[in-house]
Amino acid sequence: MENVTQEIGKELQDKFGDAIVSQSLIIDFPTFVVKKEKILDIMNFLYDFELYKFQFLTSLCGVHFPDNVKEEEYSVVYQLHDLVRNQRIRLKVFTSESQIQVPSVTSLFSTANWLERETFDFFGIQFTGHPNLVKILNMEDQPYFPMRKQYPLEDGTREDKDDSKFGR
Amino acid sequence: METPVSYVPILIQLGVALGFVVTTIVATHFLGPSRKSKRKLNSFECGIESQGNARVPFSIKYFLVAILFVLFDVEVIFMYPWAVNFKALGTTGLVEMFIFIGLLLLGFFYVVKKGALKWEDK
Amino acid sequence: MNTTDLEKKRAEIEKQGYSILNLGPTHPATHGIFQNILTMDGDIIIDAVPTVGYIHRAFEKLAERRAYYQITTITDRMNYCSSPINNFGWHMTMEKLLGIEVPKRAQYLRVILMELARIADHLICNSVIGVDTGALSGFLYVFQEREKVYEIYEEICGARLTTNLGRIGGLERDFPKKAWDKIHAFIESLPKALDEFETLLSRNRIFMDRTIGAGPISAERALNYGFTGPNLRAAGVDYDVRVATPYSSYEDFDFQIPVGVNGDTYDRFMVRQEEMHQSLSIIKQAIAKLPEGPIHADVPDIYLPPKEEVYNNMEALIYQFKIVMGESNVPAGEVYHSVEGGNGELGFYLISDGGRTPFRLSLRRPCFIYYQAYTEMIKGAMLSDAILTLSSLNVIAGELDA
Amino acid sequence: MSTEKDIIETNVNITKAPEGIEGAGFFATSLDQVVGLARKNSIWPLPFATSCCGIEFMATMASHYDLARFGSERLSFSPRQADLLMVMGTISKKLAPVVKQVYLQMAEPRWVLAMGACASSGGIFDTYSVLQGIDRIIPVDVYVSGCPPRPEQVIDGILRVQELVGKESLRRRNSPEYTELLASYGIE
Numbered sequence: 001m002e003n004v005t006q007e008i009g010k011e012l013q014d015k016f017g018d019a020i021v022s023q024s025l026i027i028d029f030p031t032f033v034v035k036k037e038k039i040l041d042i043m044n045f046l047y048d049f050e051l052y053k054f055q056f057l058t059s060l061c062g063v064h065f066p067d068n069v070k071e072e073e074y075s076v077v078y079q080l081h082d083l084v085r086n087q088r089i090r091l092k093v094f095t096s097e098s099q100i101q102v103p104s105v106t107s108l109f110s111t112a113n114w115l116e117r118e119t120f121d122f123f124g125i126q127f128t129g130h131p132n133l134v135k136i137l138n139m140e141d142q143p144y145f146p147m148r149k150q151y152p153l154e155d156g157t158r159e160d161k162d163d164s165k166f167g168r
Numbered sequence: 169m170e171t172p173v174s175y176v177p178i179l180i181q182l183g184v185a186l187g188f189v190v191t192t193i194v195a196t197h198f199l200g201p202s203r204k205s206k207r208k209l210n211s212f213e214c215g216i217e218s219q220g221n222a223r224v225p226f227s228i229k230y231f232l233v234a235i236l237f238v239l240f241d242v243e244v245i246f247m248y249p250w251a252v253n254f255k256a257l258g259t260t261g262l263v264e265m266f267i268f269i270g271l272l273l274l275g276f277f278y279v280v281k282k283g284a285l286k287w288e289d290k
Numbered sequence: 291m292n293t294t295d296l297e298k299k300r301a302e303i304e305k306q307g308y309s310i311l312n313l314g315p316t317h318p319a320t321h322g323i324f325q326n327i328l329t330m331d332g333d334i335i336i337d338a339v340p341t342v343g344y345i346h347r348a349f350e351k352l353a354e355r356r357a358y359y360q361i362t363t364i365t366d367r368m369n370y371c372s373s374p375i376n377n378f379g380w381h382m383t384m385e386k387l388l389g390i391e392v393p394k395r396a397q398y399l400r401v402i403l404m405e406l407a408r409i410a411d412h413l414i415c416n417s418v419i420g421v422d423t424g425a426l427s428g429f430l431y432v433f434q435e436r437e438k439v440y441e442i443y444e445e446i447c448g449a450r451l452t453t454n455l456g457r458i459g460g461l462e463r464d465f466p467k468k469a470w471d472k473i474h475a476f477i478e479s480l481p482k483a484l485d486e487f488e489t490l491l492s493r494n495r496i497f498m499d500r501t502i503g504a505g506p507i508s509a510e511r512a513l514n515y516g517f518t519g520p521n522l523r524a525a526g527v528d529y530d531v532r533v534a535t536p537y538s539s540y541e542d543f544d545f546q547i548p549v550g551v552n553g554d555t556y557d558r559f560m561v562r563q564e565e566m567h568q569s570l571s572i573i574k575q576a577i578a579k580l581p582e583g584p585i586h587a588d589v590p591d592i593y594l595p596p597k598e599e600v601y602n603n604m605e606a607l608i609y610q611f612k613i614v615m616g617e618s619n620v621p622a623g624e625v626y627h628s629v630e631g632g633n634g635e636l637g638f639y640l641i642s643d644g645g646r647t648p649f650r651l652s653l654r655r656p657c658f659i660y661y662q663a664y665t666e667m668i669k670g671a672m673l674s675d676a677i678l679t680l681s682s683l684n685v686i687a688g689e690l691d692a
Numbered sequence: 693m694s695t696e697k698d699i700i701e702t703n704v705n706i707t708k709a710p711e712g713i714e715g716a717g718f719f720a721t722s723l724d725q726v727v728g729l730a731r732k733n734s735i736w737p738l739p740f741a742t743s744c745c746g747i748e749f750m751a752t753m754a755s756h757y758d759l760a761r762f763g764s765e766r767l768s769f770s771p772r773q774a775d776l777l778m779v780m781g782t783i784s785k786k787l788a789p790v791v792k793q794v795y796l797q798m799a800e801p802r803w804v805l806a807m808g809a810c811a812s813s814g815g816i817f818d819t820y821s822v823l824q825g826i827d828r829i830i831p832v833d834v835y836v837s838g839c840p841p842r843p844e845q846v847i848d849g850i851l852r853v854q855e856l857v858g859k860e861s862l863r864r865r866n867s868p869e870y871t872e873l874l875a876s877y878g879i880e
Contacts, residue, residue: 027386027625056513058628059637061652077639077652079626083513083527086534090626111516114662122350137343137691138821139786146351146820153348153355154818157828161818201800201865205880208796212770214314214325215790220300224309227332315790316740318769323742323787344787345742348819363816370744414747433754440751451748451840688743691784 005030007051008089015045029079029090036093039078040103043091046080047108052087054080057109062119066149071096074125078105095125104130122147232284243272303329308336311673315344319677321418322687326664326676333673338665342658342691349692353651357616358384359458359592361651366452368655369689371414372407372632374443374455379629382537383638384458387625388592395583396460397539398576402473403446403455404538404629405569405576409480410439411632412520412562412569415684419559420491422681423500428490435483438476445469459593460586473577480570488563501556505667505679512553515663518656519634521683524561525553531630543575555675555682562684592618616646633657633684657690707733724861731775731801732858733763735850738774740794742781745808748840749780757843762850771798776853777830782810783823795830796879800865803853804832807846809839831873 002025009023012032019038024031034042046054058079065073072094081088095102104127105112116127117136124145127133134140144151154161211218250257250265257264279285300310313319313326320326323344329337349364356364365376378400385392392400413436420428440450445468447453456462465473491497507517512525522529528547532540548564550557586593594613595606612618622644628637634656643649660683668676710729712721737759741749752759759765768774771794783791795804806826809815812835814824826832833856836849864870874880 026623029626057516058635059626059639059652059654061639061650063641063650063652079637079639083529083534088626109516110511110514111659111662114658118658135343137346139343146348151820153351153820155814155820155822155824158814158818158824160813201862203800203865203874205796207793212772212794212797214312215316215794216312216314216325217793219296220304220310224304225307226309227307229332315787316769316794318767322746343784344790345782345784346786346821347782347784347817348821352817352819367744370747414750430755433750434756437751437754437756450751450842451744 001025001028001030004087008032008049011049011051012042012045016042026090029088031090031092033092033094036076036095036102039091039093040105040108043078043080043105043108046089052082052085052089054082054087054089056081056083057105057111057115058088060105060112060115060119062123062125062147064123064148068094070098073097074100074123076102076119076125100124101126101128103128104133106130121145124148229284229287236279236284240272240276243269307331313676319422319680321681322685322690324661324680324685324687324690328673328676330673335668335671335673335676338668338676340661340665342661344691345687346691349653350651353648355647357646358618358620358648359613360616361648362454362456363452366454367688368653368692369411369632369636369657369686370451371684371686372411373451373453374403374407375411375629375631376636377453377455378404378538379627379631379636380638381456381458382629383625383627383640384592384620385587386627387623387640387642388458388589388620390459390587390589390592392460392538392587393584394539394581396585396587398580399461399465399585400456400538401540401543402573402576405572406439406442406473406476408569408630408632409566410436411684412566413439415632415681416487416491416559416562418681418684419501419555419678420487420497422678423491423497425491425494425497428487432483432487435476435480438472438479442469442472442476445472457586457593459589460584462586464585473573477570477574480566484563484566492560492563498556500674501559501678501682502554503552504555504675505671505682506552506554507663507667508553511663511666512660515666516659517634517663518660519631520561520565521553521558521634521660523547524550524557526551531628531635535628537627537629542579543572545569545572555678558682592620620644628654631656633686633689634660653692655689655692657685658692661685661690725858727862728858728860732854735762735764735776735803735853735857736766736768736774737764737776737778737805737850738769738771738794738798739767740777740779740791742783742787743810745780745811745840748843749778749807749846752843752846757847759847759850762847762854764850771795774798775802775857776850777802777804778807779804779811779826779832780807782815782817783826784821785823786821788823788826788829791826792829801857801860803834803856804830805834805836805849805853806832807836807849808841809837812837815839829877830879831877 005023005025008030009020009032012020016038019035019042021033021035058081060076060078063075063077065075074095074097076093078091079088080091093102102125104116106116107129113131114136116130117133119125120127120133121135121137122145135142138146211222246268247265250261303310308329308331311328311330313328315323315325325341327339328335349368352364353361361380362377365380366373368376413432417429417432443453444450446465447455507525509526512522513527517525518529526549528549530547533547545568548561548568550561590606590609592613595609599606600610620642622642624641626637626639628635635654636656637654639652639654640648641650664680664683667679671679707729710721710725712719739749751757777795777798779791806812810817811826814822816839818824834849834852836845838845
């Protein structure tokens with residue numbers, strides 16, 4: 001698996017140069033951190049890549065790193081899968097809170113439509129170019145983005161969970 | 169010998185029937201508990217507030233099929249008396265009924281030819 | 291969209307002579323809580339605007355507040371028609387992160403339970419397709435088989451639906467003797483019930499007319515929409531996680547992958563029907579080749595030591611205390627592991643920062659991903675076909691709105 | 693071979709007649725009890741099934757546990773002909789107005805059964821998106837605990853509702869306490 005990461009990394013490095021920030025092999029996933037502006041071009045490139053044809057977007061999710069440095073506070077993780085040669089890779093994109101825009105990949109994968117809406121619903125990451133970026137799981141007029149770390153999990157209207165009894 | 173008096177039982181029976189229907193409908197409004205509120209009385213829209221009204225122009229083919237059904241259903245009703253005293257009416261009855269059915273069959277072919285029953289148009 | 295432009299949209303639609311039908315949240319045909327605002331021309335569907343999230347319970351946020359072994363109660367309630375598959379999927383993700391090798395016997399027992407869950411899930415889906423085409427009796431007969439699967443779960447873990455089966459590192463106990471008898475009885479009775487169900491529906495003239503051509507989807511559109519599982523196999527792509535990336539010793543069993551042709555409701559029905567037969571043969575092979583040995587790996591820091599050990603030696607007591615208080619040390623790292631769920635590839639993407647609880651757990655929920663294609667599949671179809679397509683996709687609200 | 697009579701004695705228990713004055717060829721009892729007896733053995737439930745409890749309700753309705761034995765054979769999915777609103781599964785805040793609308797559009801007299809921990813108190817999902825129990829929006833008559841409750845528990849809940857229906861006086865729905873109870877939920 002290690003040489004696969006090198007191969008793909010080298011190909012991407014030649015094509016996109018410094019857009020590929022770093023590459024690594026995590027357990028069984030070659031992982032590449034890329035610049036967010038280039039994500040769509042990289043995915044188009046990987047779509048009909050000569051070594052592996054990554055034509056299946058397995059999953060897309062957002063992550064919030066509150067302690068990271070300002071530019072890397074929010075991240076979007078894409079996982080692609082080449083069904084023919086059964087090879088999976090993971091692409092990571094980081095963005096800051098102030099300009100929280102990430103280019104949308106719905107033009108390439110229709111499955112990204114709702115996944116991006118869910119990521120926007122949870123973290124507030126704006127996907128530029130998305131046909132209908134509206135909250136999908138929560139109510140459309142929910143003022144805040146619930147999955148961000150600073151927001152509580154509990155609903156707060158439960159009386160039976162009296163914190164004083166739990167020493168909180 | 170029929171006198172107007174001997175029709176009285178029929179009138180009574182009619183009165184009882186109508187009376188029963190009217191009283192049960194009216195009585196249930198007063199007997200059962202009921203709670204009138206605006207949200208309760210407007211139409212059930214799978215759990216959400218209903219918007220717009222349901223009086224929307226529908227495509228003509230629905231009405232066409234309904235009317236044709238009624239027409240041929242009434243034809244079948246005319247066959248009942250014929251079937252009951254089939255023996256009494258004999259062959260003349262048979263011929264008359266065949267003419268009656270033949271005419272309606274002509275109508276049916278006309279309907280099929282004109283494509284009134286074609287559902288997946290467009 | 292707020293009400294004003296909803297009104298504008300409605301007026302403009304009605305101007306073209308279409309009518310708007312609300313296949314709303316509480317509807318007997320949707321078998322769950324989904325809403326579709328359909329633009330209809332007569333009973334042909336022109337457009338559908340879906341709304342989901344009616345039972346969004348914030349699983350991913352909940353998972354960030356629970357210790358690792360407590361997340362099994364959440365995965366139970368994702369795809370509740372086949373909850374053991376979700377449980378073991380989560381446990382295998384943790385075992386992959388911690389590098390635990392589960393003994394062969396536990397892997398085989400897990401395979402048996404997962405295949406039982408797959409049969410139970412397909413039983414509900416196919417019988418609900420029968421209900422939606424009007425054959426209610428099929429549902430009543432086939433649900434009896436599902437009751438037998440419930441009884442097997444009860445023997446093993448005491449619960450019927452939300453089973454909370456297994457632990458990280460293996461199973462909590464071996465199958466009791468009564469469970470084995472019930473499994474053997476189930477193996478005898480299922481083929482008869484399946485054949486009876488198939489003679490009732492598969493070659494039934496009305497059923498075939500209703501389902502062939504209802505809600506078709508082509509292979510590349512299915513792949514573009516991220517389809518996996520029986521719905522993708524019905525469209526003609528033979529991708530199955532058990533074969534692509536075998537886990538829990540699935541490579542020891544040989545089973546075929548049924549594949550459909552044009553991805554419509556009839557193909558999905560036949561693919562699921564055939565998969566039940568394949569799952570049954572896997573269970574038989576697993577029972578035949580079941581090895582002896584322990585049912586959990588020897589990892590005391592993550593797997594609860596047995597009670598008598600806890601009472602009389604010190605390390606077990608410390609381990610017991612640390613695990614129960616959730617202090618079990620999980621290394622920082624990230625892992626993605628997917629299993630073949632009842633509806634497709636069920637993936638767990640876990641980022642852990644070494645703390646008591648996961649830093650981020652993202653769930654790849656097949657129902658959420660392939661329900662997007664529903665609008666495209668029912669465009670131009672009749673309303674009754676749209677309802678059939680929905681039940682043949684086997685969209686489970688718990689997994690969709692996780 | 694047990695005779696016909698014994699079989700009836702052992703397996704089938706026929707509903708007992710309400711107390712009343714018995715005489716030669718006549719039987720007199722209060723209207724409440726007769727109406728209660730009729731209503732209690734023919735409750736039409738509205739299965740508001742959302743998640744896991746819905747599947748357990750399917751098991752209760754299927755042939756093994758068979759809710760039809762208690763007169764609730766006929767499910768009505770529209771609130772117009774429903775007597776009992778069975779809320780089963782998690783109710784999120786997005787779904788709360790739907791539950792309230794369905795309850796409002798049910799004809800009086802109406803009862804509510806909250807099946808499962810999620811419907812009764814939000815259950816294990818104390819999260820930002822879940823309504824912590826439906827008794828915050830509509831009055832509930834019977835709570836069935838369990839996650840999901842076993843079919844036997846659901847049937848026990850139905851029997852509890854049947855007792856309530858059987859004993860209810862005909863004037864309860866117009867009594868001031870009932871109107872005040874509804875007013876406390878903002879239902880006029």
